[in-house]
Amino acid sequence: MVVATFAQDFPHVGYLIKELRDSRGWSLRQLAEKADISAAELSRIENGKRQRPSRDTLNRLASCLRVEPEMFLKAAGYRVIEQQEMDPEGYLYLGFRGLGFDEHEAQTFTKARD
Numbered sequence: 001m002v003v004a005t006f007a008q009d010f011p012h013v014g015y016l017i018k019e020l021r022d023s024r025g026w027s028l029r030q031l032a033e034k035a036d037i038s039a040a041e042l043s044r045i046e047n048g049k050r051q052r053p054s055r056d057t058l059n060r061l062a063s064c065l066r067v068e069p070e071m072f073l074k075a076a077g078y079r080v081i082e083q084q085e086m087d088p089e090g091y092l093y094l095g096f097r098g099l100g101f102d103e104h105e106a107q108t109f110t111k112a113r114d
Contacts (some may be wrong), residue, residue: 013075014046
């Protein structure tokens, strides 16, 4: 097995997932069941036919494989905001947006804490 330091060292996110799955001795079906996705979908991901799986799928796979989700997200081409890139107001804003508030409301609540 080839060990890479960075997710970018792999041709696609599925290759990375397969390497991690193999290193744990799990079958494709075992990981699919643990992550609550179909074996067919996991096969498409591992074979590179699904180049950009959903964030939810990548998060579930990362959780099962006990790795940071950012590794898979970056390898799949998602932009991942590094902690040092965002100030506390940015986290509040994303939190409000995640709760379903629209952009204006999230900005208003974020600024209102001062």
